[in-house]
Amino acid sequence: MLKAARNIIDDIGGCVLFIKDVLRTAVRSPCSLESLCDQIWRVTLQSLPTTGMAGFFVGAIMTVQFTMQIKAFGALGYLGGLSTSATVREIGPLLIAFLLSGKVGAFTSAELGTMRVTEQIDAIRCLGANPLQEIILPRYIGIVISSFFLLAAGLMMSIFGGMLLAAFFAGINPDEYLRHIPTIVSPFSIGTGLFKCLVFALVLASVCTYKGYTTTGGAKGVGRSVVSTAVMTMVGIVVTDWITSLISEAALDMFGGGAL
């Protein structure tokens, strides 16, 4: 128990120091624009179909759930607003981020871990280059930008999925579904959702690059890094979700506004 707690603290401390080194590298010796664009393109292209599909079904599931709940109150007209609010503010970013942690996080961690155990990272340093600048920085920034974009795209798809299921499941036409969204979903709600997307993207990029870069111990070590990345990312996402929710509530209280 004590050892597990110490390992968690070690991991958090190591990750924070690693992020500090990455940021310092970003300021002192930024990576090339070409390698950054290449990463953004690769990550986005790899994950766009699955993220879009996940977003679609998250919206669809929320619509089905809300239909069953609010049908009894005869308030089906508010289905679009309620479903979209819950998806954009909470469930959408969370579930899509989980999916990305499995796809982008595991891939990056395994890729970097393999480079570490096959001494490719040492070779980069021996050839006079900085591994943080050459391989970590483009991946880190690339994952943050791509994941933010993918999460936002997933949320768009969730609205589409919700709208489609509302038509099939509750017999609500798309115009009716969309009409109540602005009355319940405020710009603040959308801002909160996007803020969460950004925070989750930062958690994902930090954990997977850190765990991959610090891999030790051959193929088994790479396996350990991938598992550890999945666990750390999901726990990190849940914890930061809670924190960002608290911040959002506080901001809402401070600046007012009755919308959900």
Place this chain on the structure above:
Amino acid sequence: MELQDVSIDFGDGPLLKRVNLQIQSGESIVLIGPSGFGKSVVLKLFAGLLKPTGGQVLVEGHDLNALKPLQQALLLLKMGMLFQKNALFDSLSVGENIAFPLREKTSQSEEQIQERITFFLEAVGIPHARDLFPDEISGGMQKRLGIARALALNPQIVLYDDPTAGLDPITSRRIVELILQLRREQKSTIVAVTNDMARAYQLADRIVMVVDGELIVTGDKDQTLKHKDPRVAQFIRGALDGPLTETSA
């Protein structure tokens, strides 16, 4: 290059205990010794990939680990290293593996870089593999590519970690002849690790045995064959009985 009172400990007892070694410019040193006693660690200390827990690693009179990162990087540019498992960039083609350091650390034009790739691939005898990927070429060719990449920046010091590991005797001999030929052409200093005694004699001006946390400088081929330390005698003859097997038992 010099190790001064260098110790290193990975947490389960010291691997090297206050060892000293001086290597002259242009010299060829071969490190031999039982597996797990720290031969590759010595190379990685010189390459700045590991920091000693005590003592100093001097390169051209500078303490490698006391230098600022930029100064250290400049000094490391004078070194090339062939890794035990080659450490080739598997996402880059053979040609691009050689181009990597040239693009990173020189201001050569694309045309000049392509010329250098051709030069090095011909020097190591694999010009036909230019557009293949590392996993599409044989072990011997991978080794040759590793050597070409290590030499791409014309380093004054070249570190070879087991350059003939896993190769057949004929390819091993060719690789060592290639290393010696390139050494003559580039007038470089060599530090190599090998447990193949025939190749060690072929390559070394001086042989150094790494064992029990010590560095035993055994000298050239004749001096090594006549060395009085029973551990050296057992190792070079591959005898089953002796102090080395008693230690490991």
